[in-house]
Amino acid sequence: MAAIKEFTADEVAAHNAEKDLWIIVHGEVYDVTKYIRDHPGGDDILVEIGGLDGSEQFDAAGHSEDAWDITRSLHVGTLKKDETRKQKRSQTARLIQTTPAPLPVKEKPRGSSRAIVTLSLGLGSALGAWWYTKRFDITALPNLPNAVNFATEWLKSAGAVKRVGFGFTEGVLVATAAFSLTMGLALQRLGYILQYYSSYKAHKKIPRLPVRNLLNGRGWLDPNVFQKLPLIKKELLSADSYRFVFALPSSDMMVGLPIGQHVSIRGLVNGKLVSRSYTPTSNNSDRGVLELVIKCYPAGELTNGYLRQLEIGDLVEFRGPKGGIRYVPGMAQKIGMVAGGTGITPMYQLIRAICENPRDMTEVSLIYANRTETDIVLRKELDAFARKYPGNFKIYYVLEQTPKEWNGGTGYVTKEMMKERFAAASPTTKVFLCGPPPMIDSAKKSLNTLGFGMPGAIAKPGDSVLCF
Numbered sequence: 001m002a003a004i005k006e007f008t009a010d011e012v013a014a015h016n017a018e019k020d021l022w023i024i025v026h027g028e029v030y031d032v033t034k035y036i037r038d039h040p041g042g043d044d045i046l047v048e049i050g051g052l053d054g055s056e057q058f059d060a061a062g063h064s065e066d067a068w069d070i071t072r073s074l075h076v077g078t079l080k081k082d083e084t085r086k087q088k089r090s091q092t093a094r095l096i097q098t099t100p101a102p103l104p105v106k107e108k109p110r111g112s113s114r115a116i117v118t119l120s121l122g123l124g125s126a127l128g129a130w131w132y133t134k135r136f137d138i139t140a141l142p143n144l145p146n147a148v149n150f151a152t153e154w155l156k157s158a159g160a161v162k163r164v165g166f167g168f169t170e171g172v173l174v175a176t177a178a179f180s181l182t183m184g185l186a187l188q189r190l191g192y193i194l195q196y197y198s199s200y201k202a203h204k205k206i207p208r209l210p211v212r213n214l215l216n217g218r219g220w221l222d223p224n225v226f227q228k229l230p231l232i233k234k235e236l237l238s239a240d241s242y243r244f245v246f247a248l249p250s251s252d253m254m255v256g257l258p259i260g261q262h263v264s265i266r267g268l269v270n271g272k273l274v275s276r277s278y279t280p281t282s283n284n285s286d287r288g289v290l291e292l293v294i295k296c297y298p299a300g301e302l303t304n305g306y307l308r309q310l311e312i313g314d315l316v317e318f319r320g321p322k323g324g325i326r327y328v329p330g331m332a333q334k335i336g337m338v339a340g341g342t343g344i345t346p347m348y349q350l351i352r353a354i355c356e357n358p359r360d361m362t363e364v365s366l367i368y369a370n371r372t373e374t375d376i377v378l379r380k381e382l383d384a385f386a387r388k389y390p391g392n393f394k395i396y397y398v399l400e401q402t403p404k405e406w407n408g409g410t411g412y413v414t415k416e417m418m419k420e421r422f423a424a425a426s427p428t429t430k431v432f433l434c435g436p437p438p439m440i441d442s443a444k445k446s447l448n449t450l451g452f453g454m455p456g457a458i459a460k461p462g463d464s465v466l467c468f
Helices: 009-013 043-048 055-060 065-072 112-133 146-158 168-199 301-305 341-355 379-388 415-421 437-449
Strands: 020-025 028-031 075-079 227-236 241-247 262-269 272-278 289-295 315-322 334-340 363-370 393-399 429-434 465-467
Touching: 009 020, 020 043, 020 055, 262 301, 272 301, 289 341, 334 341, 334 415, 334 437, 341 363, 341 379, 341 393, 341 429, 363 415, 379 393, 393 415, 415 437, 429 437, 437 465
Parallel strands: 334 363, 334 429, 363 393, 429 465
Antiparallel strands: 020 028, 028 075, 227 241, 227 315, 241 289, 262 272, 262 315
């Protein structure tokens, strides 16, 4: 067996480019260069911690056991002892600032606008003095100098001094002064606005904070520890399907389940602990609750022996998130889905995230197979999405036993059904599968003949066919 190679922190730090990217997780060194495009959380996260210790980010993301299986193929060595210091990348390397830079304070313009204001004030003062003197009959004043007598006679001949008091001419002059003063102030404000837009062009946007995707954010769930939640609602949806609603510790708390992933439920059945995985129908936008739709099969060890027996107030243990699929908008332009029975729950979670996001233009076509019409769960919600968001979502029901006047498909999901309703295989097209194993195996083979690649044992976002 070859010896495990050891690296110093500086040696790892040298591999910090997108085409040569290494990271450190819990003292182990991984080369993630080839995996960057398949990373469920996006390539920007890996680039951000390239060449650094990403243990904290790895744990915070809630990676499942499947993620650890993937990391084994990426392992290149271990970090030398006494090299556990954590490095931080300089903030100057960021293209988007974490806090928008404050706008520089600009001095208000003072040029022509100030001159207009000064002129207006001067004109107003002169007119005020003129009006005040008009209240007196200047011809009655004694011992007027010759210049004044001359001016008086001239004013009389011009008709300006004919009466004492405030007349039409004076009113026009005062109104003109008030208008000039108002316009001066308005022009001063206009000059400030024009100066601002000459400095900050309309096409130069102020940097904004990146928007956090709350649907993939952290919350109550812990990937390593089982935690308990009380059951607050139990609703029978069909003969053997239930809706279970559990309360989170506070009404404003997020469950912390990324879209496309699932949780583990553990319960005591006949003296032993049994654990199974389920995909909630709720997501991080449903604050304070965790909701699941589960089919309780008669032979199901956990479903029939534990979940069906739950009463309001009972505590149930959860752990997560789990799974190798994490949906992000833009993962594909067109998505086909094949679901059977309660295999609809991960599909519903994904459909809901796409339809409720006004910026997500992904087109989804779902083929949903059941034995009878009464077995269809979440039908009301699915039909509502198809009606409200026809550009995003279309659904086709298939039944083994069809009632009268049935407009959907009959029998089993076939290659012809998928060819008619799914987009052709391409780099921008994906197909998701979830349901009974015989149906999934048949769908895989049919999709392969239609040009889609066969899915691997562990689902990766880069696959064209993904199985929940």
